[in-house]
Amino acid sequence: xxxxxxxxxxxxxxxxxxxxxxxxxxxxxxxxxxxxxxxxxxxxxxxxxxxxxxxxxxxxxxxxxxxxxxxxxxxxxxxxxxxxxxxxxxxxxxxxxxxxxxxxxxxxxxxxxxxxxxxxxxxxxxxxxxxxxxxxxxxxxxxxxxxxxxxxxxxxxxxxxxxxxxxxxxxxxxxxxxxxxxxxxxxxxxxxxxxxxxxxxxxxxxxxxxxxxxxxxxxxxxxxxxxxxxxxxxxxxxxxxxxxxxxxxxxxxxxxxxxxx
DNA sequence: GAGATTTGACCATG
DNA sequence: CATGGTCAAATCTC
Numbered sequence: 001x002x003x004x005x006x007x008x009x010x011x012x013x014x015x016x017x018x019x020x021x022x023x024x025x026x027x028x029x030x031x032x033x034x035x036x037x038x039x040x041x042x043x044x045x046x047x048x049x050x051x052x053x054x055x056x057x058x059x060x061x062x063x064x065x066x067x068x069x070x071x072x073x074x075x076x077x078x079x080x081x082x083x084x085x086x087x088x089x090x091x092x093x094x095x096x097x098x099x100x101x102x103x104x105x106x107x108x109x110x111x112x113x114x115x116x117x118x119x120x121x122x123x124x125x126x127x128x129x130x131x132x133x134x135x136x137x138x139x140x141x142x143x144x145x146x147x148x149x150x151x152x153x154x155x156x157x158x159x160x161x162x163x164x165x166x167x168x169x170x171x172x173x174x175x176x177x178x179x180x181x182x183x184x185x186x187x188x189x190x191x192x193x194x195x196x197x198x199x200x201x202x203x204x205x206x207x208x209x210x211x212x213x214x215x216x217x218x219x220x221x222x223x224x225x226x227x228x229x230x231x232x233x234x235x236x237x238x239x240x241x242x243x244x245x246x247x248x249x250x251x252x253x254x255x256x257x258x259x260x261x
Numbered sequence: 262g263a264g265a266t267t268t269g270a271c272c273a274t275g
Numbered sequence: 276c277a278t279g280g281t282c283a284a285a286t287c288t289c
Contacts, residue, residue, distance in 0.1 A: 119266060126278060134280070150280095 103164045105154070115169060117149060128152065137169060145170045 121134035130153040137145040147169040154162045 120283095121281060122267070123279065123281095132279085 103162060105160055105162050115147070125152065128154065129156075130154065143170065 116138035117135035118138045118140070119133060120136050123132050123134070125132050132150055132152040135149045135151065137147040139145045146167045148166040150162075150164045150166075152162050152164075154160050
């Protein structure tokens with residue numbers, strides 16, 4: 001799996017975690033938490049739309065490369081290392097010279113990509129009418145993680161955002177997630193990872209709940225369990241784009257979080 | 262009060 | 276010197 005597919009899967013996992021939190025809230029909420037539910041629902045929708053954008057973008061690269069008979073590794077927009085020394089402050093290398101970057105364009109800025117980011121700067125870019133935001137991994141100091149990303153609106157109508165990732169996460173993703181065990185106070189910080197599937201033979205975890213499990217189907221439509229048995233294959237309960245991407249790249253979203261490590 | 266974000270300044274690069 | 280990436284003090288939010 002290349003980095004784009006992994007990023008898309010992380011985004012999907014985050015969305016699924018939000019959906020699980022939403023379920024928990026709906027199961028247990030006695031008081032009025034409609035705002036929290038609404039925020040979670042929005043978060044879920046953002047995650048899936050972002051993941052779709054990544055997958056579609058990656059699929060386009062994949063198709064293009066196949067037609068050009070180039071290797072799969074060339075599909076990701078990763079340029080050669082610049083081999084230039086890093087300095088403590090100021091511009092290090094331009095985007096084109098950066099050692100490793102992946103760029104995605106989507107109608108929504110990618111905020112929920114499964115990682116925790118800390119904004120450290122914002123700048124008006126000369127060649128663009130829009131500002132660019134700079135983010136570092138929140139675990140830059142704690143775990144010496146050097147992952148960064150830049151988010152910039154590149155088009156107004158229709159809105160189009162470019163999210164560029166630099167470097168790799170060396171932080172422990174699951175440790176980061178474990179920091180927020182079941183905390184439903186802030187949907188932005190919801191990081192539960194679990195991928196349930198209507199077919200119990202695929203994933204044992206869903207048996208733990210006889211309660212409502214909400215599955216996503218086409219166009220973000222939510223379905224209750226009494227409908228879920230109708231979906232015998234992923235293509236029936238995922239959006240068609242995601243299912244297509246899953247088949248195209250052969251990655252399995254039904255693995256547990258421990259499988260990912 | 263702690264942590265996150267904003268924003269002006271600093272600095273490397275071309 | 277213009278530009279863009281980063282720092283860090285100021286400000287904001289919870």
